[in-house]
Every structure is written in structure tokens, then in C-alpha cells.
Amino acid sequence: MIEWQPGVYRWRQIADDLTRRIDAGDIPPGGLLSENGLMQEYGVARATVRRALSELRNRKLIFTRQYLGSFVGQDPEGDNA
Amino acid sequence: MIEWQPGVYRWRQIADDLTRRIDAGDIPPGGLLSENGLMQEYGVARATVRRALSELRNRKLIFTRQYLGSFVGQDPEGDNA
DNA sequence: AGATATTTGTTCGTATGTATC
DNA sequence: GGATACATACGAACAAATATC
Numbered sequence: 531m532i533e534w535q536p537g538v539y540r541w542r543q544i545a546d547d548l549t550r551r552i553d554a555g556d557i558p559p560g561g562l563l564s565e566n567g568l569m570q571e572y573g574v575a576r577a578t579v580r581r582a583l584s585e586l587r588n589r590k591l592i593f594t595r596q597y598l599g600s601f602v603g604q605d606p607e608g609d610n611a
Numbered sequence: 612m613i614e615w616q617p618g619v620y621r622w623r624q625i626a627d628d629l630t631r632r633i634d635a636g637d638i639p640p641g642g643l644l645s646e647n648g649l650m651q652e653y654g655v656a657r658a659t660v661r662r663a664l665s666e667l668r669n670r671k672l673i674f675t676r677q678y679l680g681s682f683v684g685q686d687p688e689g690d691n692a
Numbered sequence: 693a694g695a696t697a698t699t700t701g702t703t704c705g706t707a708t709g710t711a712t713c
Numbered sequence: 714g715g716a717t718a719c720a721t722a723c724g725a726a727c728a729a730a731t732a733t734c
Contacts, residue, residue, distance in 0.1 A: 539716090539718095541718090545709090559712080562703095564702080565703075565704070566702080566703080575718060575720070577718065577720095578717080578718060578719080581717085581718090594704070595703090596703080596725085596726075597703055597704060597705095597725070597726040598702095598704075599702090599703055599704075620720085620721065620722090622721080622722085636718075639698055644710090645698080646699075646700070655722080656722060656723040656724070657724090658721090658722070659721085659722060659723080661700090661701090662721085675700075677701065677729085677731095678700060678732090679698095679700075679730090680699060681698065681699095681700085
């Protein structure tokens with residue numbers, strides 16, 4: 531469970547918590563971060579989870595594939611010139 | 612056809628309509644309620660049908676078997692002590 | 693035996709309406 | 714007024730077991 535910090539956006543708190551867990555290795559490379567799972571885990575709406583995942587993508591911690599999910603690690607199709 | 616009531620969630624209207632039809636015997640015990648069929652019948656998306664079926668499961672009016680379908684009646688594997 | 697259709701389960705992408713801060 | 718947050722709703726594709734031909 532997360533203790534919501536008043537005055538801090540939930541999507542940011544989730545993004546920070548996931549970042550910590552990924553860095554700590556609690557969520558292994560290749561691990562799936564599904565929106566439904568995170569919704570239940572953090573008790574927030576899907577849009578909030580998606581905002582957090584978007585932040586993690588910006589931080590290059592995960593990549594997302596439609597119909598498949600969001601996975602820990604670098605995007606294999608990332609930067610090919 | 613259903614006359615959608617504004618302000619009432621579609622998944623609930625479908626669940627209520629199916630409940631009425633089951634109670635009236637229009638859908639017999641053992642009858643199949645397939646998601647595709649209900650999508651076409653009510654003209655809604657699959658997620659909406661699934662939400663309605665979830666409600667019917669909560670009401671103990673149907674049970675669902677993956678790969679097979681949702682059936683009217685009590686779950687045969689429900690409560691065995 | 694093998695191919696095809698059916699069926700639920702899961703996943704992300706998008707849009708809308710409402711409420712709150 | 715704008716950003717956040719929640720719930721609903723539609724769309725599309727992948728996965729896997731089952732039923733049928």
C-alpha cells in the first residue's frame with residue numbers, strides 16, 4: 531500500500547514508487563506492468579496509471595507494446611537510424 | 612432492442628435486462644450467453660458486455676467457463692465443502 | 693489427423709462526462 | 714480556467730483451450 535502524500539500528484543507518486551521498485555530489482559527486467567494490475571495495486575483509475583506509465587517511458591525505464599503490455603527495460607525498437 | 616436510459620450505465624441496463632429475461636424463463640437454464648452474441652444483440656462493446664456478465668455472476672444467475680462460455684444457472688463447481 | 697470456428701481472458705489506445713482542486 | 718482524477722464506453726489485437734468438420 532501507498533501512503534498518499536497530500537499535495538503531490540498521484541500519478542507522480544506512482545511513477546516514483548515504480549521507479550524505486552525497478553531500480554531495486556523488485557520488478558525484474560522484462561517484467562510486465564499491466565494497467566489493470568497497477569489499478570488494483572494502487573487503487574487508482576486507469577488514466578492515473580497510464581499517466582504514471584507515460585512518465586516511466588519518459589524515464590526510459592519501460593517500453594509499451596499495444597495489445598501486449600508495458601515491460602521493464604529498454605525498447606528493443608528504440609533508436610534505429 | 613433496448614431503449615437506452617440516459618444517465619444509467621449501459622452495463623447495468625444490460626445486466627438488468629438479462630436478469631429480467633432469465634427470471635421470465637426467456638433464457639433457459641443451461642442456456643449460453645456468449646459475449647459476441649450479446650455484443651450484437653445490444654450493440655455495445657465487448658467490455659460493456661463483460662461488465663454486465665460480471666454483474667450477473669455476482670447475482671449468481673450465471674457461471675462462466677473459459678473457452679466455453681457463460682451459462683444460465685448455478686455454478687456446478689460453486690460451493691462444495 | 694489436421695484445419696477452422698468459437699469462446700473467454702488479457703492487453704493497450706482512445707474518447708467522453710463528471711467532479712475536485 | 715486548467716490540471717488532476719474517477720468511471721464508463723468503444724475499438725482492436727494477442728493468447729489459449731475447446732468444439733466441430
